[in-house]
Amino acid sequence: MRATVIHAPHDIRVEDVPDPVVQQPTDVVVRVLRACICGSDLWAYRGESARKPGQRIGHEFLGIVEQAGSDVTGFRAGDLVVAPFVWSDGTCAFCADGLHTSCPQGGFWGSEGSDGGQGEAVRVPFADGTLVKLPAEAASDDRLLTALLALSDVLGTGHHAAVGAGVKPGSTVAVVGDGAVGLCGVMAAKRLGADRIIALGRHTARTDIARAFGATDVVAARGEEAVAAVRELTGGAGAHSVIEAVGTEQSMRTAFGIARDGGAVGYVGVPHGSGTGLDLGDMFNRNVALRGGVAPVRAYIPELLPDVLDGTIDPSPVFDLAVGLDEVPAGYKAMDERTALKVLVKP
Amino acid sequence: MRATVIHAPHDIRVEDVPDPVVQQPTDVVVRVLRACICGSDLWAYRGESARKPGQRIGHEFLGIVEQAGSDVTGFRAGDLVVAPFVWSDGTCAFCADGLHTSCPQGGFWGSEGSDGGQGEAVRVPFADGTLVKLPAEAASDDRLLTALLALSDVLGTGHHAAVGAGVKPGSTVAVVGDGAVGLCGVMAAKRLGADRIIALGRHTARTDIARAFGATDVVAARGEEAVAAVRELTGGAGAHSVIEAVGTEQSMRTAFGIARDGGAVGYVGVPHGSGTGLDLGDMFNRNVALRGGVAPVRAYIPELLPDVLDGTIDPSPVFDLAVGLDEVPAGYKAMDERTALKVLVKP
Numbered sequence: 085m086r087a088t089v090i091h092a093p094h095d096i097r098v099e100d101v102p103d104p105v106v107q108q109p110t111d112v113v114v115r116v117l118r119a120c121i122c123g124s125d126l127w128a129y130r131g132e133s134a135r136k137p138g139q140r141i142g143h144e145f146l147g148i149v150e151q152a153g154s155d156v157t158g159f160r161a162g163d164l165v166v167a168p169f170v171w172s173d174g175t176c177a178f179c180a181d182g183l184h185t186s187c188p189q190g191g192f193w194g195s196e197g198s199d200g201g202q203g204e205a206v207r208v209p210f211a212d213g214t215l216v217k218l219p220a221e222a223a224s225d226d227r228l229l230t231a232l233l234a235l236s237d238v239l240g241t242g243h244h245a246a247v248g249a250g251v252k253p254g255s256t257v258a259v260v261g262d263g264a265v266g267l268c269g270v271m272a273a274k275r276l277g278a279d280r281i282i283a284l285g286r287h288t289a290r291t292d293i294a295r296a297f298g299a300t301d302v303v304a305a306r307g308e309e310a311v312a313a314v315r316e317l318t319g320g321a322g323a324h325s326v327i328e329a330v331g332t333e334q335s336m337r338t339a340f341g342i343a344r345d346g347g348a349v350g351y352v353g354v355p356h357g358s359g360t361g362l363d364l365g366d367m368f369n370r371n372v373a374l375r376g377g378v379a380p381v382r383a384y385i386p387e388l389l390p391d392v393l394d395g396t397i398d399p400s401p402v403f404d405l406a407v408g409l410d411e412v413p414a415g416y417k418a419m420d421e422r423t424a425l426k427v428l429v430k431p
Numbered sequence: 432m433r434a435t436v437i438h439a440p441h442d443i444r445v446e447d448v449p450d451p452v453v454q455q456p457t458d459v460v461v462r463v464l465r466a467c468i469c470g471s472d473l474w475a476y477r478g479e480s481a482r483k484p485g486q487r488i489g490h491e492f493l494g495i496v497e498q499a500g501s502d503v504t505g506f507r508a509g510d511l512v513v514a515p516f517v518w519s520d521g522t523c524a525f526c527a528d529g530l531h532t533s534c535p536q537g538g539f540w541g542s543e544g545s546d547g548g549q550g551e552a553v554r555v556p557f558a559d560g561t562l563v564k565l566p567a568e569a570a571s572d573d574r575l576l577t578a579l580l581a582l583s584d585v586l587g588t589g590h591h592a593a594v595g596a597g598v599k600p601g602s603t604v605a606v607v608g609d610g611a612v613g614l615c616g617v618m619a620a621k622r623l624g625a626d627r628i629i630a631l632g633r634h635t636a637r638t639d640i641a642r643a644f645g646a647t648d649v650v651a652a653r654g655e656e657a658v659a660a661v662r663e664l665t666g667g668a669g670a671h672s673v674i675e676a677v678g679t680e681q682s683m684r685t686a687f688g689i690a691r692d693g694g695a696v697g698y699v700g701v702p703h704g705s706g707t708g709l710d711l712g713d714m715f716n717r718n719v720a721l722r723g724g725v726a727p728v729r730a731y732i733p734e735l736l737p738d739v740l741d742g743t744i745d746p747s748p749v750f751d752l753a754v755g756l757d758e759v760p761a762g763y764k765a766m767d768e769r770t771a772l773k774v775l776v777k778p
Contacts, residue, residue, distance in 0.1 A: 126740050183718060185718065186693060361705060
């Protein structure tokens with residue numbers, strides 16, 4: 085089959101690789117209908133996260149089960165399924181707690197020895213603990229299929245940030261980061277009943293989506309200027325719930341700078357860079373909590389799926405460029421250069 | 432009157448100072464019956480927290496209202512009252528939220544221009560928003576009076592850590608710090624229904640109190656050895672709720688080291704030292720939250736007071752040395768040298 089392989093920073097290729105097959109009785113093989121490129125894939129693309137030459141890449145996909153191992157009970161050939169961005173056994177204490185990302189048998193698509201999502205097919209370990217079935221009729225609805233793909237990462241990750249930030253009905257929420265995750269954070273905050281949602285962003289194409297997703301205010305500034313603007317919008321106090329969807333020192337500083345005393349920063353931006361951006365003394369004096377991390381999206385799919393299916397929420401607008409598999413390298417380039425927000429891949 | 436004054440590191444004196452009087456119509460003057468020395472007072476004593484020569488010190492006290500300003504409605508001369516370690520106006524949005532420590536008109540006893548708790552009397556600003564009335568009959572019950580004094584800081588601070596750590600009925604909790612706050616954290620965790628409470632400490636006099644307060648296990652180790660021991664006690668997973676009651680880099684590292692993935696560290700140890708001890712990448716990968724800070728004990732007194740009054744909880748054993756006002760300097764020395772756990776002051 086054809087799949088995306090990363091050889092070095094900025095060297096992404098689509099190549100012939102061995103066809104995946106069921107290796108364990110708990111595996112299935114999924115033929116990919118939709119995949120996409122994640123902002124966090126760019127850390128590998130830019131060389132900020134190490135990859136071995138030849139590793140697969142891509143961790144978001146949905147598709148059709150092609151082959152199922154003998155121990156798989158929940159899926160059979162022909163089922164339409166979505167995969168969260170980590171696989172998990174579904175049977176351990178962490179999976180039972182809804183923290184599938186800490187499953188001792190879990191792993192990330194594209195890690196060494198595993199398939200990546202940006203390919204024609206994927207071997208899925210622990211299929212019963214990992215995949216979620218989708219209605220078969222969604223396969224023929226292009227818009228819905230795209231929206232459902234967001235369940236594999238960005239929508240659940242935005243939701244995780246909103247949960248970590250403690251969004252409640254009536255909350256005032258601020259969102260740092262105008263990428264697809266930040267925009268899904270806006271959507272999640274709205275869905276959880278936030279009354280006021282302040283999106284930080286300077287790209288009108290993105291802030292327009294933020295407004296469509298529920299942002300009531302847009303702050304087109306960064307750093308100290310953004311902090312001052314959010315404080316002014318909130319009577320000086322800041323937002324009780326802040327979603328941090330970038331992962332840099334600067335974005336973390338901004339997030340705490342706009343957080344209200346007693347509030348929380350829900351962070352899902354993969355931390356990168358040398359420092360944390362955290363001022364523990366300030367967090368302590370103002371009782372601002374930090375909660376979040378890698379999102380256990382598998383746990384959230386059952387809650388979010390019905391709202392996507394019935395159209396209550398539609399995250400599909402975060403995908404603003406669609407490419408075929410052979411154009412994936414161009415897709416990375418477009419996201420790296422910020423000419424695309426999030427790239428959809430149709431193998 | 433006589434009051435404790437800090438002139439320089441290790442130079443604590445009890446001196447004649449002006450008698451406090453009502454200055455604002457919202458003030459009262461409280462004659463101190465019981466005060467005490469806090470672990471955080473030692474940072475000033477050791478020169479790790481800056482003080483201007485001549486500042487008062489001490490932030491925990493209870494006593495009898497001696498004089499009340501004309502606008503004070505909740506208290507009159509003769510009332511027995513306890514003061515939380517910050518004053519607060521009781522009328523702002525933060526006080527309404529239960530975050531009295533962020534009250535814009537609030538302040539700490541012993542800050543410049545204010546009285547400290549370790550003296551014969553204290554001028555209390557915003558008395559209606561600050562003080563809590565106690566039953567008059569408690570004044571004649573020495574043991575109860577000592578227990579009630581814990582409401583001014585250590586008990587509410589231990590409770591804040593337990594709340595921050597997310598202690599729930601059935602929880603497994605680990606407590607880093609065997610000082611009075613850590614021990615009150617044990618008590619608070621037990622009160623909130625924790626099933627298993629692992630206290631870290633190497634001083635049997637202290638861990639005996641921890642056991643009396645509800646600890647089910649004691650780990651007499653520090654650092655990596657303590658992490659390994661707690662992990663072994665918890666089947667490798669760690670404690671879902673960790674109370675951090677020290678405030679050093681090392682204690683924070685230990686706290687996160689023994690926290691279960693998906694859990695939380697509730698921190699109330701005043702951060703000191705150059706670094707934070709936080710590994711943001713590890714927190715992110717394991718979804719361990721950090722929540723806490725300076726405890727809004729005023730908010731907790733109404734909840735905790737009935738349990739102290741009826742004997743459901745009795746924090747008085749944390750006070751293991753009682754001194755008169757003139758012996759306060761010796762009390763600091765005893766706590767600094769760890770020959771006393773927490774020093775009670777009877778002016």
